[in-house]
Amino acid sequence: MEIVKVEEVIVKELERQIGKENVLRKERIEEEYFYDAGTKGAVHRPEIVVFPKDAEKVASVIKIANTYNVPVTPRGGGTGLAGAAVALAGGILMDFKYMNRILELNAAGGYAIVEPAVKTSSLQEVAAKQGLLYAGDPCSNDACVLAGNIATNAGGNRAVKYGVTADQIYEIELVTPTGDIVHLGGRVEKNATGYNLFRLITGSEGTLGIVTKATVKLYPLAQFMPTYLAVGKTPAQIIALVKFLKRYPQLGVLSLEIIDQKTALEIEAYQKKKVFQEPSGTCLLIQFEAYDGEDLSYKTNLLKNISSSYEAVHFTKADDAVWKARRGWGKAVQYANGKTYSEDVVVPIDRLDAFIKLLAQMQESYAYEFRFAGHAGDGNMHLAVIPKEQETGEATYRKEFYQKIYDLGGRLSGEHGIGYKRKKYFLHLTEAVEIDLMKKIKNAWDPNGILNPGKLFL
Numbered sequence: 110m111e112i113v114k115v116e117e118v119i120v121k122e123l124e125r126q127i128g129k130e131n132v133l134r135k136e137r138i139e140e141e142y143f144y145d146a147g148t149k150g151a152v153h154r155p156e157i158v159v160f161p162k163d164a165e166k167v168a169s170v171i172k173i174a175n176t177y178n179v180p181v182t183p184r185g186g187g188t189g190l191a192g193a194a195v196a197l198a199g200g201i202l203m204d205f206k207y208m209n210r211i212l213e214l215n216a217a218g219g220y221a222i223v224e225p226a227v228k229t230s231s232l233q234e235v236a237a238k239q240g241l242l243y244a245g246d247p248c249s250n251d252a253c254v255l256a257g258n259i260a261t262n263a264g265g266n267r268a269v270k271y272g273v274t275a276d277q278i279y280e281i282e283l284v285t286p287t288g289d290i291v292h293l294g295g296r297v298e299k300n301a302t303g304y305n306l307f308r309l310i311t312g313s314e315g316t317l318g319i320v321t322k323a324t325v326k327l328y329p330l331a332q333f334m335p336t337y338l339a340v341g342k343t344p345a346q347i348i349a350l351v352k353f354l355k356r357y358p359q360l361g362v363l364s365l366e367i368i369d370q371k372t373a374l375e376i377e378a379y380q381k382k383k384v385f386q387e388p389s390g391t392c393l394l395i396q397f398e399a400y401d402g403e404d405l406s407y408k409t410n411l412l413k414n415i416s417s418s419y420e421a422v423h424f425t426k427a428d429d430a431v432w433k434a435r436r437g438w439g440k441a442v443q444y445a446n447g448k449t450y451s452e453d454v455v456v457p458i459d460r461l462d463a464f465i466k467l468l469a470q471m472q473e474s475y476a477y478e479f480r481f482a483g484h485a486g487d488g489n490m491h492l493a494v495i496p497k498e499q500e501t502g503e504a505t506y507r508k509e510f511y512q513k514i515y516d517l518g519g520r521l522s523g524e525h526g527i528g529y530k531r532k533k534y535f536l537h538l539t540e541a542v543e544i545d546l547m548k549k550i551k552n553a554w555d556p557n558g559i560l561n562p563g564k565l566f567l
Contacts, residue, residue: 112199115156119177123159123201126169131207133158142202146249147190147451147530155182155202162207164282164290164321171319172288174201174559182561183315185226185257188249190451191528193260193314197563205256208321211235219327220279220296225256225320232325241327244271247524248436256320261526262312266364266396266435269355269486271328273524275311282322283310286555296324309550314526315561317554331398333405334363336431338385339393339416340423344369347391348461350419351485354395355458357415360408364396365486366435372442372480372493376434379441384434389422393485394431438482442493446478452492454514455523461488463517467510468492475506489523511538527565536566 123132135156143152161167174181180200187194196202209226216239223232229243229250236243247253247265257263259281264273271277280294293307294300310318341347347367354362368376373388385392395412399405416424434441443449456464468479476497483490494506511521511534521527527535536544544566551558551567558567 113156113178113180115179115200116177119173119179120157122173123157123170126173127159127161127166131160131162131166133160141187142184142204143195145184145187145189145192145194147525147528148192148195151192151195153192153195153197154199155196156199158202158204160204160207164284167203167284167319167321168288168290170201170203171284171286171559175287175557178557178559180559180562183256183260183319185254185260186228186249186252188253189257189261189528190453190525191522191530193526193528193561193564194257195529197529200559203319205254209254212322214239214241214327216241216327218296220324221327222322222324223255224322226254229253229255229258236327237330240330242330243277243325243327245274245277245325250436255323255325259311259320259323260313260315261524264484264487264489264524266366266432266484268484268489269365270361270363270398273311275308277325278307278311278323279326280324281307281310281320283307283318284321285318286557286560290321294324312526314528314564316551316564316567317560319560331400333399334396335399335405335409336364336394336396336427336429337409337412337416338423338425338427338431339395339419339421340385340388340390341393341419341421342390344391344465345462346420347393348465348485350393350416350421351461352458353415353419354412355486360397360411360415362395362397362486364394365484366394366482367485367490368392368394368435368438368482369480372438372482375445375480376438376441379437379444380430380434382430384430386423386425394427394435435482438480439491439493442480442495446480446493446495448496449480450494450496451525452494452510453489453522453525454492454511454519455487455489456514456517456519458486458488460517460519461485461490464490464514464519467513467517471506471510471513474509477506484523487523488519507534508537529563532563532565539566 180198184194205226208224
């Protein structure tokens with residue numbers, strides 16, 4: 110991809126529109142802007158980094174970019190794992206760090222209005238103090254931001270009950286690729302008023318517009334949100350338990366997180382703590398909500414009996430340490446094994462058994478090992494792929510692996526997105542007509558092609 114240089118006249122225009130102090134020149138740009146969490150080691154250097162403070166300033170930057178045909182890359186917390194927030198084509202990178210306020214939190218109405226760089230954990234904490242729950246909960250919640258969650262339609266640990274990021278949103282304020290400001294959606298429970306455009310934005314990875322404000326849903330916070338650990342001798346036993354709990358309304362599970370035995374042991378070694386009590390098999394974290402003591406007792410006993418009926422060899426109440434372990438599993442695996450590749454595939458829940466068998470087959474065919482810590486309740490399986498000596502090429506492995514995931518009815522990514530890392534596989538696996546429709550939408554919204562070029566199918 111050709112790198113676009115930013116001429117001096119453009120720099121001066123940016124400084125005039127948003128303030129000289131909010132424009133960072135090439136020689137002063139820090140290395141952190143060259144990559145995201147999933148592309149460390151790569152160097153994609155923007156010519157300019159800008160720091161807008163409101164939607165009007167964002168729009169002014171976009172209008173300048175269109176005038177001079179300069180690419181713009183929006184960037185949230187930099188926690189992405191597919192390279193969606195790096196400036197492949199140089200140009201302008203837009204950092205929203207100054208747009209990080211919770212503008213309103215309305216307990217009676219059950220909503221909050223937030224700017225794009227509000228951290229997910231910050232919103233969760235502020236809401237909890239008001240007896241409310243923000244249900245979005247990606248594992249990187251202490252670093253990722255709301256606009257990034259929208260860009261990838263992040264799911265996370267509570268998606269079993271509450272759905273993905275798109276399900277948490279009432280309305281968004283969007284700066285279009287041509288610099289207009291529009292409000293999509295509405296703070297209503299039902300809306301059949303025209304095309305559902307804000308749903309189109311969620312998961313578009315910053316290619317169709319820039320979110321500058323979002324109105325998100327808040328729920329009553331349960332008095333109790335306990336987590337229990339069930340351990341099965343085999344993944345098949347745990348998956349059978351997952352399938353049952355997923356469809357058992359009396360319990361209404363909030364989270365179903367699966368962790369293989371080797372990963373659990375490597376986490377314990379990394380943390381130097383018996384988080385999983387020396388697990389003897391595949392682990393399952395089960396979380397539910399209870400609204401009073403009686404409800405808690407009933408659901409706890411119910412869960413214990415169900416787990417026993419599915420031959421769990423270990424069942425116990427877990428403390429908050431298991432969630433720290435779950436969120437940091439990737440670092441533990443990397444510490445134990447060195448170089449790893451990450452995957453974010455998703456399969457239908459009724460094909461999780463076949464997915465586990467596929468991992469075993471791939472391990473026999475290629476010089477890799479697998480570790481997983483997945484959102485089993487929605488089929489989104491996060492993998493660490495560990496190459497061994499004389500490994501088969503990564504590209505060869507990925508091509509076959511992804512094709513078999515699609516054969517299972519699955520897809521390439523559950524929530525991390527395509528970015529540029531998975532683009533060639535996405536183009537290969539997606540029907541030509543679907544790609545063509547996406548291109549037509551992109552061309553209609555962004556006729557000059559300035560917004561986040563090189564990502565998804567671009």
